[in-house]
Amino acid sequence: MQTIRIDKVNKRFGQLDVLSDIDFTIEKGEFAAIVGPSGCGKSTVLRMIAGLETPSGGQVLANGEPIRKPDPQRVLIFQEHALYPWRTVEDNVGFGLELAGVPPKERRYRVDEVLEKVGLSGFQKYFPAQLSGGMKQRASIARALVMNPEVLLLDEPYGALDAITRLTMQNELIKLWRGTGKTVLLITHDIDEAVYLADTIYVMSPRPGRIIKKLQTDMPRPRNRNSAEFVRLRQEIMDSLDIGTYNI
Numbered sequence: 001m002q003t004i005r006i007d008k009v010n011k012r013f014g015q016l017d018v019l020s021d022i023d024f025t026i027e028k029g030e031f032a033a034i035v036g037p038s039g040c041g042k043s044t045v046l047r048m049i050a051g052l053e054t055p056s057g058g059q060v061l062a063n064g065e066p067i068r069k070p071d072p073q074r075v076l077i078f079q080e081h082a083l084y085p086w087r088t089v090e091d092n093v094g095f096g097l098e099l100a101g102v103p104p105k106e107r108r109y110r111v112d113e114v115l116e117k118v119g120l121s122g123f124q125k126y127f128p129a130q131l132s133g134g135m136k137q138r139a140s141i142a143r144a145l146v147m148n149p150e151v152l153l154l155d156e157p158y159g160a161l162d163a164i165t166r167l168t169m170q171n172e173l174i175k176l177w178r179g180t181g182k183t184v185l186l187i188t189h190d191i192d193e194a195v196y197l198a199d200t201i202y203v204m205s206p207r208p209g210r211i212i213k214k215l216q217t218d219m220p221r222p223r224n225r226n227s228a229e230f231v232r233l234r235q236e237i238m239d240s241l242d243i244g245t246y247n248i
């Protein structure tokens with residue numbers, strides 16, 4: 001399993017300062033979340049950990065080694081699902097296994113197992129156009145899970161899901177993480193989702209993004225969204241994002 005270290009990272013795109021002095025460590029097996037306003041650089045942080053982007057200053061390390069390129073042990077689930085429209089659900093989900101040379105029989109077994117986890121059993125032969133939006137998103141989550149990566153990087157994975165599916169998927173994610181000790185970094189706009197899921201929550205400022213708060217909790221799971229500790233954490237995040245006060 002992997003420790004991820006973001007070491008005094010800055011990022012600029014041309015004239016645009018996007019990230020400023022980002023510094024944090026996600027320990028092996030930790031579940032971390034980042035919340036922050038739109039455009040503050042959250043996806044950019046994730047893309048650097050995934051090896052798709054390089055820092056302008058500082059370093060991004062996995063187990064002490066600089067991350068220079070994508071690695072199948074660190075899988076990024078994008079904000080928008082990206083299924084191949086000409087492939088069925090099972091062929092989309094099994095695509096990475098196919099590339100890795102996993103034989104068809106084992107592939108089918110692993111694909112079926114993960115489709116069951118995301119609630120898509122029976123939809124193996126469907127094409128993306130025949131699925132609902134939420135089902136497409138679950139298929140793309142299945143495609144990442146089937147590779148069994150050590151690090152899961154989730155960029156608003158549930159943003160497009162309806163509220164009920166979203167809650168179910170949150171529980172599935174916890175089950176999955178608990179059983180395997182994977183390192184997880186979740187980006188979300190949903191403060192409740194962050195508090196429900198994560199051990200550590202980082203709050204970012206508007207661009208240029210900085211970490212303005214780190215909150216840690218060992219609330220037992222499944223978490224009660226109405227418990228005093230939950231409500232306190234939610235409020236603390238809202239306060240640091242400067243939400244919840246307005247003048248009439």
Ligand SMILES: Nc1ncnc2c1ncn2[C@@H]1O[C@H](COP(=O)(O)OP(=O)(O)OP(=O)(O)O)[C@@H](O)[C@H]1O
Nearest residue numbers: 013016018036037038039040041042043044045207
């Ligand atoms: N490849 C790129 N080239 C130029 N600018 C970019 C690039 N990628 C991101 N940016 C800029 O960096 C800033 C941060 O983008 P990023 O996607 O990381 O934000 P975010 O926090 O994920 O936002 P959201 O919550 O809306 O998804 C934005 O101003 C964006 O325009």
Ligand SMILES: [Mg+2]
Nearest residue numbers: 042043079155
């Ligand atoms: Mg983003």
